[in-house]
Amino acid sequence: MKRAIPAVISAATALTLVLAGCGGGDEPVDPNAPVTITLAGWSLSSTPEFKTLADGFKASHPNVTVELKEYAPGNDYDTQMITDLAAGTAPDVYVMKNLKNFYTYQSGGQLLDVSDTTSGLGSSPALASYQVDGKAYAVPYRQDSWVLFYNKDLFAKAKVAPPDGSWTWDDYTDATKRLHTGLKGAGSKATGAYQHTFQSTVQGFALAQTPNADLLSGDFGYLKPYYERSLDLQAAGAQPTFGTAKTNKLTYQAQFGKQQSAMLLMGTWYVATLLNQRQSGDADKFQWGIAPAPQFDKSTTGTSATPVTFGDPTGLGINPKISKSKTAAAKAFLQYAAGPDAGKALAGIGITPAQVTDAVTASLFGLDGVPQDELSKFAYAKHTIKPENPVSKHTAGLQNLLNETHSAILSDSKGVDAELSKAQDRAKNEVLNQ
């Protein structure tokens, strides 16, 4: 309650404080005593990364215990975290799922300056995203990137040549259609590709790959060719329509894992999920591979070039209300989580850490069930990753607006041009002028 808050609330809370008879913080006196810091996570039983980090840190810092606090999954995580931070009941260390929300927390004064933890972490672009006015407010512990997952068995069945790293989007569209006819001819009901309902599946690539594309400019013309290809594939029946995916609540895990679609553009987090589901029987066991995402043009294709893709880092930040005696331990934890040791541990459970080193790639590709071909390793390790949500005051507003545009275009109501120009008008009049 250090900041200026509405007078009414402070009066009310003062009253309730008296009623509740509670006082200020309780600071432990002895700095050498065992410390417990709390860390927010979600779906702890099915998301092992938090426990991996906590255990790994404990091994090198035996006096520090990282206690996990469970939050709701999905968007509900942020709802709960925002209310907890507003009320001062949030844990010491918490996760920012993407950069869209980072701005909310940072500008709201809910992140401690952690610049001193970033010294040993080099200068990755992910790190830069968390810097405001030269100070770092969070560190990345995961950096997923979007790649193309493909089913080798289905490609063979359809007699279509699998991806070789040279694909542009036109090649991808063409291959999807040929897969569709090929699979149909072979008596399979699988579709050529599955495009999940996320706006990222179109907009993330368009923003990252199109030269001079800028979300914050409010000019969304760069989205047009990407949407036209999606609509083309929908119309050809080569991928389930947006409407079908929405109304039947199709999940990308089942679409790809149960071999209902031969290709899937998705973030690298899906590697861990797919491996788990193969174990549990929720996914079939088939030959699969990873290829670089299709590219804007030929200049970034081929294994001698560096493909461009997108992905937001997942970051850890410290709650400014943490008691002073715990700050050092929390910062040490951040340093560990963003560093190479945690990276190897995370790769061991199929998670892509903030820095993909050779050791990380080796560790991930050493897991049972991961494809061993060179293209998969290349796609996993080599790329330029651009953020999906460039950090700014207007990002959340623009992304919400573009999410509405996404569903409007793909449900094919008024056409790409009309919807994009409407989005541009709204961006100008409702978001960028604020």
Added chain:
Amino acid sequence: MTATDLSTPVPAVVAPGNRAPRRPVRSLGGRILGYAALALAAAGLLLPFFWMVVASLKTNNDVFTIPITWLPDPVVWRNYLDIWQRSDMTTWLWNTLLLSVIVTFLQVFTGSFAAYGFARVRFPGRNLLFLAYVGTIAVPWQSYMIPQFILMSKLHLSNTLWSIVAIQAFGAIGVFLMKQFYETIPEELSEAARVDGLSEYGIYRRIILPLSRPALASLALLMFTTTWNDYLGPLVYLRSPELRTIQLGLNTFISQYNAEYALIMTGSVLSVLPVAVIFLLGQRYFIEGVASTGLKG
């Protein structure tokens, strides 16, 4: 239900002509027509529910098929065993039951008491106060939940089941509903009692409460269902997994097993059953009840 007129003690003060025996349907044609209409309405109402039950008895891969299959083949009863092992269904049900009972009790008790004050005692500022009650019903909760949450956290109530009790138990709906009921009870009753020297509390306890017992049952049922179904409240206030309610639990279950729709449907069916049973048991009081308080036009 046919014994409506006999089973409840008819309050002597209500004029007999005021009571409405349910009209018997005389002709066979009318009866058949009635059943046909009922069957049709029930089919429409139940179609989605039927689909839910069917889906809960299918294997996961059979839930979404093209074209849709209307009967499970084979019937998978296993889902109803699996769900207890793969989720904390017992904890969720217990928490929700506990909450619903406490909230219902408090809401009925304080709500009916306050409603009597609003309906029967004339004092300055009463109407303004009542307007404030009705007014807050019109404010969407998500817009004031942050100030409320801050308050509750200062009281150290957040992340306890008490927080849900606190936010649900003093709602305005119960007061509004009970006030409507009380206003239909003839004023002369209280007048007569006042002449006999009964205090307002005495009138409430001796005259009004017995008359409105069934109305209270109806409020209790509605409150129980509302608390049972609440999602946003528990989402905002509860963190610890062992405090989860059924709706919150179901939702985490869904995100955990995102593709397992058969199990999700099993969970949904199980979450409906307890309320359905309570409703079936309680509806005798519920429906008769309203009749004997004489909610009349």
Added chain:
Amino acid sequence: MATLPRTRPRNRRLVSRNTVAGWSFILPNFLGFAALTLLPVVVLFYVAFTNWNVFGVAEWTGTANFRRMWDDSSFWTALRNTVYYAAFHIPLTLAAALGLALLLNRKLRGVRFFRTIAFFPYITSIVAIAVVWNQLFSPEYGPINALLGAVGVDDPPGWTASATWSMPAVIIVGTWRYMGYYMLLFLAGLQTIPAQLYEAAETDGASPWQRFVHVTLPGLRTTTFFVTVLLTIESFKVFDLILVMTGGGPGQSTLVLSQYIYQKGFEENQFGYASAVSIVLFAICFGITVIQFMVNKRRNS
């Protein structure tokens, strides 16, 4: 007339005694209500005139939020959609609930079972409802469109996957979900209509329709009023149903005010603005309710 001066002090005493009695009845509920609902609502009215960002920093901005709303086309879209929903949901639910209540107010075997069934939609988890209905509405594979195709509709609607039909789909589900709840209130009202009135009407040779218009409807006036007030507020505040069914889409076709408030507050960190929109939503609900109260009062007298 001579007694007039004497009644005054008695009245005053009566008033103060009544005030004490009245407050003592209201107090147990009012304490909780004032602290946990009224106080936060008052804070909300303050916040609506600031640029509060959820976490603390709030500056008084006067009517800036309301002026911004005036030029915000998304706000108007949300308002239009909310009115669209309410305009159909209120009469449809009223009619369906009343119809069901009339049906279930008969002495038929199994009527108790049917009443429970009618209440099922209301007690079913909203998440399950969204999953099931979305599937039933699925444009290509859903049973609803299969049925429409079978009765000769060539070009069945796209329902939740189409900007034109998503709102009707949501209205259908909303009506389906809530009619059981209001049916019970109507059922309660119906049972209090004296049977003699029907008998008298029958003796006069009134047709079933005439009996409905001249006996049933007037007899249900209090209930209808109460149901309409609740239904109005519920319709304008509709939130979770739309959130899980369509998420406001496709495009902005089912974006409603409550959802817009949530979006601006929790997703875009503009709690001051979100509060201002809430005030407008509140004013609309409250205004309509007060009008309903006044109309009801005039009719009663």
